[in-house]
Amino acid sequence: MIRRRLAALFPCVLLLFAAHGGAQSPEKSHADIELIAEQSTAPPGQPLWVGLLFRLDEGWHIYWQNPGDSGQPPTVTWQLPAGFTAGAIRWPQPVRLVSGTVVDYGYEGQTLLMVPIQAAAPGHATLIPPVSADVKYIVCRDICIPGKAHLTLATSATGNWARWRALFEQARQQLPKPAPRGWKVSAESDRSQFVLTVRGAQQVHSATFFPLDAGQIDNAGRQNFVSSPTGFRLSMKKSDLLVQPVAKLRGLIVLEPGRAFEVEAPVISR
Numbered sequence: 001m002i003r004r005r006l007a008a009l010f011p012c013v014l015l016l017f018a019a020h021g022g023a024q025s026p027e028k029s030h031a032d033i034e035l036i037a038e039q040s041t042a043p044p045g046q047p048l049w050v051g052l053l054f055r056l057d058e059g060w061h062i063y064w065q066n067p068g069d070s071g072q073p074p075t076v077t078w079q080l081p082a083g084f085t086a087g088a089i090r091w092p093q094p095v096r097l098v099s100g101t102v103v104d105y106g107y108e109g110q111t112l113l114m115v116p117i118q119a120a121a122p123g124h125a126t127l128i129p130p131v132s133a134d135v136k137y138i139v140c141r142d143i144c145i146p147g148k149a150h151l152t153l154a155t156s157a158t159g160n161w162a163r164w165r166a167l168f169e170q171a172r173q174q175l176p177k178p179a180p181r182g183w184k185v186s187a188e189s190d191r192s193q194f195v196l197t198v199r200g201a202q203q204v205h206s207a208t209f210f211p212l213d214a215g216q217i218d219n220a221g222r223q224n225f226v227s228s229p230t231g232f233r234l235s236m237k238k239s240d241l242l243v244q245p246v247a248k249l250r251g252l253i254v255l256e257p258g259r260a261f262e263v264e265a266p267v268i269s270r
Contacts, residue, residue: 030057031139035151036112037128038168040161047087047116048128049168050153052076052135054111060141061106064094066212066251068104068219071144074113074137081129087116092174093252093260094210103219104140105210112171128153176252176260183231187249187265193238196249196265199231204255209234212250215241245269 031054038049052074054062063071078086092111097104117131131153138144154160179185182200189195194217196209207225211217221237234253246267254260 029139029145029147030060030141031055031062031137031147033135033137033149033151035131035133035153036164036167037131037153037159038165040159041127042117042119042129047118050115050117050131051168051171052089052113052115052133052151053167054107054113054137056108056110056139059108060139061097061104061108062111062137062139064105064107064210065089065091066105066210066214068097068106068214069102071104071106071140072138074135076115076136077134079132079134080117081131083120084129084131085118085120087118090114090116090171090175092171093176093254093258096208096210098220101220105219112167114168114171114175128155128159173258174260176262179253179261179263183261183263185263185265187267189238189246189267189269194236194246194249194267195233196236196253196263197231197233198253198263201231204232206255207232207234208254209236209249210252210254210260212252213246215239216246216249 033055034053036051036053038051042048054074056062063073065073067073074089076086076089080086091113092107094105094107097106097108117129133151134148135151136146136148138146180201184199186197186199187194188197198204198207204227208223209217211219216239218237218239224235226233226235248264248266250264251262252260253263
């Protein structure tokens with residue numbers, strides 16, 4: 001497992017050193033990024049939603065907040081007017097990215113990473129404040145290429161508001177939701193595996209767990225799904241990198257595209 005992870009990281013490391021050593025950037029980054037807003041005015045007492053819109057070349061991907069066996073998620077440094085603060089990125093439901101024995105978690109095609117911008121004091125609706133962002137990311141296919149961009153938010157006069165509103169609405173449909181109130185989630189651990197049990201979930205025919213914390217499960221390992229009249233359970237092989245006991249399992253249970261639920265369960269050893 002350690003050898004597999006190092007092999008996956010090696011192309012990224014080479015290019016990262018090249019980038020910091022003064023080498024010229026690749027002619028094509030394979031990712032176009034745009035900073036967009038949901039609407040042309042900042043609503044009073046509510047956050048202004050902005051987003052990093054990634055458009056990736058076919059076959060290329062960026063990473064989720066837990067990248068899996070290799071990679072690194074995008075990071076952003078905001079430049080905001082006085083009195084404004086940026087919240088955390090809202091990560092959409094990721095997909096599993098399989099390359100041989102390496103499994104990563106991330107996004108292909110087009111994805112919007114939403115962020116709320118909040119004014120310190122509520123007031124009247126105002127025009128969009130000047131907002132810019134420095135974004136660092138890694139885009140991968142067979143190799144990994146580090147990229148960076150300085151982005152500026154469009155003004156109220158130049159924005160493509162109808163199209164952008166539709167993109168934010170689509171992105172919200174892909175955000176993981178809290179686990180249903182009827183679910184009872186528990187986790188057990190033995191020497192080699194974790195067993196995540198969900199009671200109260202009926203007519204579930206398949207499920208996949210996406211771990212929020214790296215280095216807990218074997219990302220490439222098979223997740224054994226078993227349904228029952230009262231719910232289902234997932235058995236997952238532990239990561240070979242795991243050296244400390246795990247206090248809780250946090251992550252997403254994905255039932256199908258567009259149906260991802262946030263779960264967190266204390267781990268009981270058996």
